[in-house]
Amino acid sequence: MKYVKPSAIRELLQFGANPDIISFAGGYPDPQLFPLEQLTDIFHTAVSQHGRNALQYTVSNGIPRLREQLAAKMEGEGVTCTADDVLILQGGQQGLDLVAKMFINPGDLIITENPTFLGALIAFAPCEPRYKAVTVDEDGMVVDELEEMLKQNLKVKFLYTTPDFHNPTGVTLSLQRRKRLIELANQYDFIILEDSPYRDLRYQGTSVPPIKSFDTEGRVIYLGSFSKVLAPGLRIGWAVASRKITEGLGLLKLAADTQTSTLNMVAVSTFLDTCDVNALLASIRQTYLHKKELMLDTMRKTFPQHVSFTDPKGGLFTWLTFAKDFDATKFLAEKAVPLAKVAYVPGATFYPVTQEMNHARLSYSLQSDQLLVEGISRLGQVLRDHQHHA
Incomplete structure (x- = not known):
């Protein structure tokens, strides 16, 4: 049991139960798509x-x-x-x-x-x-x-x-x-x-x-x-x-x-x-493509230019890379959650050997269009403020 540690994902999924937090942490599918x-x-x-x-x-x-x-x-x-x-x-x-x-x-x-x-x-x-x-x-x-x-x-x-x-x-x-x-x-x-x-x-x-x-x-x-x-x-x-x-x-x-x-x-x-599984899949794919493009477009408009992110062809996640000296775990605790009321999964926990602190995983699948834009815009604002004061 000494190798079994509390999971960052488990801890961050708790944000999903807090109505004040817009969470991009968990890989939750959109419940509106459940048949x-x-x-x-x-x-x-x-x-x-x-x-x-x-x-x-x-x-x-x-x-x-x-x-x-x-x-x-x-x-x-x-x-x-x-x-x-x-x-x-x-x-x-x-x-x-x-x-x-x-x-x-x-x-x-x-x-x-x-x-x-x-x-x-x-x-x-x-x-x-x-x-x-x-x-x-x-x-x-x-x-x-x-x-x-x-x-x-x-x-x-x-x-x-x-x-x-x-x-x-x-x-x-x-x-x-x-x-x-x-x-x-x-x-x-x-x-x-x-x-x-x-x-x-x-x-x-x-x-x-x-x-x-x-x-x-x-x-x-x-x-x-x-x-x-x-x-x-x-x-x-x-x-x-x-x-x-x-x-x-x-x-x-x-x-x-x-x-x-x-x-x-x-x-x-x-x-x-x-049931028509292909019709269900077509609906799911169309919805997630829209959500992905909405998240990435909002990031392009609101994030500092040095922040890069992947543009996946499917799935639920995009991966953010910040400046080398940026600590995404510390920023989550000190800025993203208390100031922006936004949650993500810090990237360090995904590394099995040597952790890298300047990454984060965001999921675009769960939130509505309105909350997605609002949450990413808020996150972008605190990132810009942080950069300005750095």
């Missing part, structure tokens, strides 16, 4: 038609129909798999926890992007790994840097990546780098943990195939989630991996929670069978 009417009907149908079966225990790896649907979805993305290669999870986060339990012994080396998803670091921490981190640029993880690292005869347990609309930076790993990453994994014999909860949220540019689609040796574990597409409260995610790995993860899941909610699995499966 409320359809889910209301579907849950009624699940109980009335499937009756007691929908309320009973079921197999620990997930109901067969939902696993078939997800296998078909992954096949459509170029991934060769069957329902037996799919494990239904209690949200994508459970996949991180189970993979950590299955693979990490104390002192094992994990490679991540630099920065990387804080939730993964939280999941891995109790298993006591060591980390090496690879630079991220506009095309994702710099694979050439990774290759130089691997030439040092490192014994790598697995590499963790968020290739689609990376959390926290919003960038996407290029096709060329995905293919090279698989080659390096094959050559240097390590597992790739491909965490892709934002994959369906592309609203600009062309989709890039999953890393898993290039996997010929069964060394990629793919994690997906319905949290950003349907609703996070359903807690439905999935893993796709080789049969040996999914069976091992399934045994760990059985020990952890027996199974994911039968009722929620039936509801999601029914949604996929009966």
Whole structure:
């Protein structure tokens, strides 16, 4: 437990409950996009038609129909798999926890992007790994840097990546780098943990195939989630991996929670069978594209010129970079929250090895247009005031 620290995200999500604070901290989807009417009907149908079966225990790896649907979805993305290669999870986060339990012994080396998803670091921490981190640029993880690292005869347990609309930076790993990453994994014999909860949220540019689609040796574990597409409260995610790995993860899941909610699995499966998922995705993508452009346009108008930010083609986040001597954690506590009544996630907490203080992650997904513009404008004002008095 000494490696399990309070999460900056958990602490900052508390701002979401304070009506005086405009929070850009949590990666919350816009609740206005939840398909409320359809889910209301579907849950009624699940109980009335499937009756007691929908309320009973079921197999620990997930109901067969939902696993078939997800296998078909992954096949459509170029991934060769069957329902037996799919494990239904209690949200994508459970996949991180189970993979950590299955693979990490104390002192094992994990490679991540630099920065990387804080939730993964939280999941891995109790298993006591060591980390090496690879630079991220506009095309994702710099694979050439990774290759130089691997030439040092490192014994790598697995590499963790968020290739689609990376959390926290919003960038996407290029096709060329995905293919090279698989080659390096094959050559240097390590597992790739491909965490892709934002994959369906592309609203600009062309989709890039999953890393898993290039996997010929069964060394990629793919994690997906319905949290950003349907609703996070359903807690439905999935893993796709080789049969040996999914069976091992399934045994760990059985020990952890027996199974994911039968009722929620039936509801999601029914949604996929009966509702227009493409129409829902089109609406979500249009909304988030608008919100992203509104946030970035407001930043361009109100932020000091030296503050840079990423322009993601999908997902929920933009990544801010301030002057080298700027402390985003201190500024949040002393200026952003008390003066602007605005919250964000300081960037330092996303670095697994050496923290960098001059970054912040902002999510554009949750707030209304009015609050988004108001919050970013307020933040811009205190940033300009801070610069003026510096």
